[in-house]
Amino acid sequence: MSLLVWVLMLPVFGIFLLLFVPSWNHKLILSTALQVSLITFFISLLLWIQFDSSTSLFQFTESFTLVEHTVKQPQYSTLSFIVGIDGISLFFIILTTFLIPVCILVGWTSIKVYVKEYCIAFLLLETLIIAVFSVLDLLLFYVFFESVLIPMFLIIGVWGSRERKIRAAYQFFLYTLFGSVLMLLALLLIYFQTGTTDLQILYTTQFSETRQILLWLAFFASFAVKVPMVPVHIWLPEAHVEAPTAGSVILAGILLKLGTYGFLRFSIPMFPYASIYFTPLVYTLSIIAIIYTSLTTLRQVDLKKIIAYSSVAHMNFVTIGLFSLNAQGIVGSILLMISHGLVSPALFLLVGVLYDRHKTRLLRYYAGCGRTMPLFGIIFLFFTMANISLPGTSSFIGEFLVLTGAFQSNSFVALMAATGMVLGAAYALWLCNRVIYGVAKPYYISTFSDISRKEFFMFLPFIIAVIWMGFLPEPFLDVLHCSVANILQHGVIQ
Template sequence: MNILFNILILGIIFTPLFGFILITFVKKTDFNALRIIANLTGIITFIEAIILLIFYNKLLCLFQYVFVFNWLNYTQLYFTFGFDSFSLIFIVLSAFINCCCFLACWNNYLKGESKLFYQSFLIQEVILHLVFSVMDILLFYVFFESVLITMFIIIGIFGSRERKVRASYMFFIYTLLGSVLMMLSILFIYFYVGTTDYLSLLTVDFSHNLQKILWLTFFFSFAVKVPMLPFHIWLPEAHVEAPTVGSVILAGILLKLGTYGFLRFSLPLFPYASIYFTPLVYTIAIIGLIYSSLTAIRQTDIKRIVAYSSIAHMNLIMIGLFSLEFAGIEGSIVQMISHGLVSGGLFLLVGVLYDRYHTRLIKYYGGVVQVMPIFVTIFLVFTLANMAFPTSSSFVGEFLIFMGTFNSNMIIGFFATTGMLLGGVYSLWLFNRVCYGNINLHYIHFLKDMYSHEFFIFIILLFVIMLIGIYPVFLTKILDIFSGNILLLIINNI
């Protein structure tokens, strides 16, 4: 059994890498072979992740399936990676969303550059799985920043509009500069403690003043990825210019790297500073939540509305994390997963419209229900899920976040709920303007409603969203030990 687990662990990392190598030897013009290899690679990786999650011991708070390699003989730097419930859940989410992205490109020839596109996505999947499994903060930083390279290629080359190069540079520069201070702090930690091993650092008692300095340097890096105000400017631009599946992976996984970093490193390593700076996080998150919701209402591009919606939801997640309550932390993790599914589905729906009518400006739409009734039905369900309608996964996540936030600070809870009420405004207004009203015959034609592979993607996404919304226990059971352990680490190290 241990041999099987070792094969599965290595498979999660090396299966996408093997797919990348196979694609390298396929002709650039053989689109059929390229898409088959990419889809099979994604499915196999997802199955491996699911098997590991099924056999994961949910009663242990320790890391499981740990691998340790000596990285440099004359240093205390080791290549260590392993899984706990938190990291394994996000590896499953990453593998699942990549499967959806590969399938969504089934009929898309990607301007004749399918080979580079699939290679970029497969390498990105390898890097993401390493980010979620590495147990060394120096190597975490390496993989954390390596994601920029593949996303830079995806936006800059496969973007849909003229400003794609500008958007890719903005994404790259914003996120890279935000991480410079974290790199300096990691080097300081290495010389101060003598190691960058995560488990070893959990036992180190940093002084209160040192915690404040280190927390701030990590904060700037993770806040850009979330994104929090005023570091959010790159996100709407990147979403609008990225290809559809680029937006899906950006919203579904890459935005979670920031909140993952806060929960994995900032809270347990610097508990005193996390409590000290909680008012700062609350203030920025509340302003970001309300500002992005109001900004979404006045947008004319469908993708920009969904992008600002993502900023609002990610700031709500930050409020839940820093409530420092069990319900708030667990609700934030559930909401991270839910946002990856719901927001990814919304971007895919926008992509369906763009493929048919080659515009994302709302003024050109209207009466879509008359020509695409199946699409509109699915769009309605995803819109309700984005509003945290009961029986959706977002309802579970937001309910737990509000429960934890009201227990921690009722004023912040009031502003958080008020901000999310605005989500119903821009969500329903977007749906109404696109789907109902008089049909614009100059732009809206009777084209194919929904292809079979598109319908399959949305049905699978909705099944998972509804499953979490109706029976969340199967997910919260996996996360209970981790959420409780984070609180214990904070309490014991203050």
């Protein structure tokens, strides 16, 4: 078996192990889940070490036949479980395996009920997300793409922090499921035209212009909800506020990337004519989302909602880069997705640190945290700077390339997107100023301790990764170039 199959199956093995651990032994449950997730992470790093960046072909491929075409059963075509990765999916798999141990660590003391089920939900989520990024069959992609909803629905609904968690869980589930129904119909149309759902064959298949437009719209309905784009973004702030800290970490870090990954993997290479045709639509929706959600962020009073709305703005910045349809824009979008997968989870972890100590996320209760929590203040300031793409942090490289690509495609769109950067700096710096600086409020209890050693070592890998990407992006760029060129060469996109 290839390394990729090991990465895919290890969390399943961890779930099997947890079934035999007594439910009352919380420490053993958490340590078992943590060890399995860390082993998975280190094996995923081996994928990067052994990855050949000089080719655009899928690597570490494995194929398992699920349904085989026979003379006795002519109505069935061959359905194979094919997995493989290129430079694009490699980093999303590593990001997934990096964040799952963090999610388990976050729940070490805060999760008191159903601890075994909590760990099983995150290990199952890990397997499903890795499958989404590695499977090379359109039908199986759809299956795993939708299956991710189930553990996330439970994480929000069972371990959420407030009374509205059930409503938020259903809202998240129904919004994302509704959009995907159209994608299923499109998938059936593709199957009946081509007789296959193998992605590598579909890349070489030509669809008529009318059919491309219909299929692109159906896929867009599914992926736009996941990004999320305006006006189907309402579920995201609600889900973030009600989810536990670990749920917000994985939601911001990985699940928001599924929509943009879908655009990159399917919509752009399979329907190139429709992608060019609908580029003005995507640009318009993205600019509206960037400006509207940035202005909305300025008037939020809940710490989690501020970061959630800023995530919408950042992900719509990504879609502008993707639909610039040139190498700079697409590479910048991928780097920005990876950076957002580091910075946004770190900010949610920082909000979780405050919530664990003060039991509130309302902004008006916080001021002068830098006096009583100096180390927390420094880390919060660092990730605020990373969130506004300060040069030297990971987001700067991505946003610079996105704007370069967008300017080549449409200079007006690049100008409007840049206004989102100004508004982003406004809400991020204002938030940092109100939380860290100033005079402590009369009801602010000043005896709470700074971040613990465990919390510091949880933030340290995020800090190292953000600085590494900011100062030395070449290892990431080298892996991405061939894969992005391969995406662009399909169809009429040059």
